[in-house]
Amino acid sequence: MTNMKKQKDTFEESLKRLQEISDLLESGTVGLEDSVTLYEEGIVLSKKCFKQLQDAELKITELKKQLEQ
Amino acid sequence: MKNALTVSELTREIKKTLEDRFDSVVVVGEISNFKAHVSGHWYFTLKDTDAQISCTMWRGKNSYVFFTPQDGMKITITGKITVYPPRGNYQIDVNSMSPAGEGELQAAFEKLKKRLSDEGLFDAEFKKNIPSFPQKIGIVTASDGAAFRDMISVASRRYPLAEIVLYPSKVQGEGAAAEIAAGIKTLNQLPDIDVIIIGRGGGSLEDLWAFNEEIVAIAVFNSKIPVISAVGHEIDFTISDFAADLRAPTPSAAMELATPDKDKIFAFINEFSYNSTANICDIAGNYKDTLKRINNSYGFRSPFDLIRNKTQFLDNLIFRIQSSTDIFFSEKNNSLKLLTKIIENNDISTQLKKGFALVSQNGKIITRSLNYDKGTESTIRFFDGEIKIKL
Numbered sequence: 058m059t060n061m062k063k064q065k066d067t068f069e070e071s072l073k074r075l076q077e078i079s080d081l082l083e084s085g086t087v088g089l090e091d092s093v094t095l096y097e098e099g100i101v102l103s104k105k106c107f108k109q110l111q112d113a114e115l116k117i118t119e120l121k122k123q124l125e126q
Numbered sequence: 127m128k129n130a131l132t133v134s135e136l137t138r139e140i141k142k143t144l145e146d147r148f149d150s151v152v153v154v155g156e157i158s159n160f161k162a163h164v165s166g167h168w169y170f171t172l173k174d175t176d177a178q179i180s181c182t183m184w185r186g187k188n189s190y191v192f193f194t195p196q197d198g199m200k201i202t203i204t205g206k207i208t209v210y211p212p213r214g215n216y217q218i219d220v221n222s223m224s225p226a227g228e229g230e231l232q233a234a235f236e237k238l239k240k241r242l243s244d245e246g247l248f249d250a251e252f253k254k255n256i257p258s259f260p261q262k263i264g265i266v267t268a269s270d271g272a273a274f275r276d277m278i279s280v281a282s283r284r285y286p287l288a289e290i291v292l293y294p295s296k297v298q299g300e301g302a303a304a305e306i307a308a309g310i311k312t313l314n315q316l317p318d319i320d321v322i323i324i325g326r327g328g329g330s331l332e333d334l335w336a337f338n339e340e341i342v343a344i345a346v347f348n349s350k351i352p353v354i355s356a357v358g359h360e361i362d363f364t365i366s367d368f369a370a371d372l373r374a375p376t377p378s379a380a381m382e383l384a385t386p387d388k389d390k391i392f393a394f395i396n397e398f399s400y401n402s403t404a405n406i407c408d409i410a411g412n413y414k415d416t417l418k419r420i421n422n423s424y425g426f427r428s429p430f431d432l433i434r435n436k437t438q439f440l441d442n443l444i445f446r447i448q449s450s451t452d453i454f455f456s457e458k459n460n461s462l463k464l465l466t467k468i469i470e471n472n473d474i475s476t477q478l479k480k481g482f483a484l485v486s487q488n489g490k491i492i493t494r495s496l497n498y499d500k501g502t503e504s505t506i507r508f509f510d511g512e513i514k515i516k517l
Contacts, residue, residue, distance in 0.1 A: 068287060069259040072391065075398050082405040089413050096406040103395045110388055113286040117278065119269060120293045120312060 148207035266309035297326035302336035325356030356380035
């Protein structure tokens with residue numbers, strides 16, 4: 058369960074990282090070598106996110122009703 | 127006096143008469159002194175302006191009442207009169223209870239809403255934020271209801287990365303409020319629920335009443351997990367809506383508020399690829415331009431000038447070295463010629479021509495008489511030839 062959580066955690070974090078990379082590349086404050094590294098990281102991440110979301114299927118769990126008393 | 131009755135005999139007669147006569151009554155009145163005993167039984171007084179009567183409603187019966195009675199509420203009850211001999215009093219054993227009109231529920235709603243609002247349950251400072259990217263969405267609703275189906279379909283369409291955790295609950299009628307409250311509590315005990323949606327589809331005020339119960343409002347308020355309340359249609363407001371962190375007009379709308387839109391995420395990713403590619407091209411282009419400019423700058427050209435200058439200097443040097451060695455060699459050449467002449471003048475054949483001869487033994491020239499060995503063959507070289515002798 059924790060493993061699954063961790064894996065899903067990275068989706069939101071991946072999107073955040075993408076935004077970060079996008080901002081950095083747009084700011085033009087990063088050197089050429091770092092820009093290329095960031096760009097590569099971003100493309101890999103965006104492909105991963107795209108696939109993750111496209112392949113996702115809604116999971117449904119039904120809890121057992123807890124009878125009072 | 128003959129025929130005198132004991133108190134018990136009279137009471138028994140009264141009991142028989144009353145209980146036979148009022149075996150089934152329908153009574154309208156206002157509730158006062160309502161008490162829900164820990165045993166689960168209800169005790170209250172039903173009254174109008176001129177009279178009052180005690181009522182009891184046993185636990186097994188009152189669990190079928192869909193609302194929690196409040197003092198001042200006008201209700202209609204069905205039941206029968208019972209007499210309690212030890213006390214000598216009579217009361218109504220209540221079988222069923224309903225509000226005397228829709229206005230009664232509305233009034234009860236307003237009253238509870240005001241009280242809870244005064245107690246601070248609806249205060250903005252307690253409202254929690256709804257997370258943007260929920261991993262687990264808890265739902266409290268009926269598992270076979272349209273509300274649940276609608277929410278599932280919205281979640282699948284918008285954000286299938288999420289997991290739905292359903293606490294199946296009654297959403298109307300007796301016991302519904304307690305189940306909804308239990309659902310909220312249960313979901314709070316799970317370690318990783320990000321947001322809870324409670325709700326149901328549309329219905330009458332009576333149908334929706336569970337969501338107007340204090341027990342639900344308290345459970346919503348006490349939830350550590352943000353709660354979205356989505357009961358009925360846009361026009362329906364319930365107490366749980368006010369207590370919740372967010373009110374949604376419908377269950378579908380609640381799921382839309384709880385999830386990010388897949389299409390927007392795809393658009394964001396596409397935009398990223400497009401913009402970042404453009405940006406990286408710009409960055410590389412800028413560096414290329416800068417490089418070109420540096421290449422053509424005076425500063426960058428000066429090393430070439432320097433090299434040219436040094437080359438010239440070097441050529442000059444080489445030229446000078448060459449001419450000085452030329453002189454050296456021609457001088458040496460001259461002295462060599464002179465020496466050759468001297469050597470030629472001292473050449474051995476010249477001496478031999480003069481009449482000298484060379485004596486040698488075993489290939490060695492004998493220049494001293496003590497070196498001469500009488501027993502060895504000697505060679506004597508003259509100018510015009512050699513002879514060998516042995517003494």
